[in-house]
Amino acid sequence: MDWVASVAQKISRLDELQETMAWLRRGIAHVQAAGEARALTALLVACRPLETRAQQIANVRLAAGQALQRYSGQVASMQFEARMFMSRRLDAEAERARTENRIADPDFWGDAVVGQAHPLQQNIEEIDASLRMIERRLSELDHQRSRADAECAAAIHACTADLNRLCGASGAGGAGGATGGAQTVGFRAPELPPVDILSIALMSPEQVGDWWKGLSQAERDRLQQQYSLFVGNLDGVPFEDRIEANAVTAKRYIDDDGISAAEKQYWQQVIDGEVQLVVLDKQRYRIVEMLGDIGPETSQVITYVPGTTTRLEDFANGDAKRVPVHLETQFPDAVFFVYKDFPSIGWADNLDEAGLARRGEQLAAFGAGAIGTDARISDLPQAAVGYSAGMTVVAASEMHGAAFDQVVSLGGSYVPDGWTPRSGTEYSDIRYDGDLLNALDEYPQFEGLNTIHGMPEIFTPFHLESPLPGESRPDKHGRLGKGVDANQPALELLEDRLRVELP
DSSP, rough: HHHHHHHHHHHHOGGGGGHHHHHHHHHHHHHHHTTTTHHHHHHHHHHHHHHHHHHHHHHHHHHHHHHHHHHHHHHHHHHHHHHHHHHHHHHHHHHHHHHHHHHHHHTTSSSTTTTTTTTHHHHHHHHHHHHHHHHHHHHHHHHHHHHHHHHHHHHHHHHHHHHHHHTTTTTTOOOOOGGGGHHHTOOOOTTTTTSOOOHHHHOHHHHHHHHHHHOOHHHHHHHHSSSSHHHHHTSSSSSHHHHHHHHHHHHHHHTTTTOOOOHHHHHHHHHTTTTEEEEEEGGTTEEEEESOSSSOOOOEEEEOOOOOOOOHHHHHHSGGGHHHHHHHHHTTEEEEEEEEEEEEEOOOHTTTTHHHHHHHHHHHEEEEEITTTTTTTTOOOEEEEEEHHHHHHHHHTTTOOOOSEEEEEEHHHHOOOOOOTTTOOEEEEETTTGGGGGGGGGSSGGGGGGGGGGOOTTTTTEEEOSTTTOOOHHHHHHHTTTTTHHHHHHHHEEEEEEEOOOO
């Protein structure tokens, strides 16, 4: 009968499963009314492939659900442990700061104790040992999170492939990208886009840019809304689109338990478009804020890397960006990137060559993959300003291919072993006389460090008197990261250096 043939044809159309079942119900009613046993037998035979394929789909969806449930449990456990260790780190850093302040007593810095061990130095060493242990565990958790991400992505990728295979036989689209089989059967993977995420992750930033351009505006909007964490940190996606995606991510963070009023206000500024984030991932300590707008008048790119102990909270309260915020008023034709792509740095981390290399590699990758793929700014003069340990990260990035026309150290710490100045780059060092980091040369545990202030033949020295006579060494160093009210001499000199016409 005609209706039996029609049902048999529609059985293979899994993308119209509900319509098929409606046909089946009408067909069964017709058979029952007519008492046509032969037609009923034909119908049941036609139903078997549908029943088998429906069970296969159910199994795939179950596997995907189990993978996501397992991933959710892993992330929750790692987040709990990370919060515990970050709290312990804050306590240890606070205790270290209190001890440093006691050591910073003017009597300690007199000639009488140069080269001698201070009674409180053992406390510092014990705290540093504790901080190293904490940072090792946080680094392990970061690697565990990366492995969990990759395992979940692989599981979802496999499930998507299975669904595409099951739907592809009926013309449902095969490996149909963002509109493939997984979407057809109604499957959604939270935080993982309905595209082949592994393939996208393996693309070069240039390939990502081509892929993004090939999407419709509706597809881009959907990805920004549903998969903001993925899009907002993907090199090759235009900065404007990353900013929009990260504003969506901020809507999640603003409701986190235990955040400060300053952080809550900061996320609201991101949501409202008052703050532009081109990188944002709290769990990986990643945040890069862009100051200024990219346009035809843009003539310079300045990357600013803040110093030791900088945390995400310092972006919220403004401490991390006081220098670039001031510079933005003096260089309206420049675009600034305030860069933090690693956990808070302590001095113990600065002596970790492997960790330092990783941080430098990440900064170099941002320069090549994000700045370097934006044709509007990729060929403009590039400057890097590193404050304190931020300068060490800048130097490490040069060892991984970063290329700046100008590098300015603000009380920079040191350069890693094996670093050499890049031909064509102009290097400067700005600090107040008696900066705390100058004291590194006085202690045997720092012997062999290539300190910035110890390389005047490479880093042209510009050393200033502190605006506060008799100021302690730690305060002189801390002043370099402040705004114009407290740091005018250094900022005026920094402005002059950034205006230098390079050959």
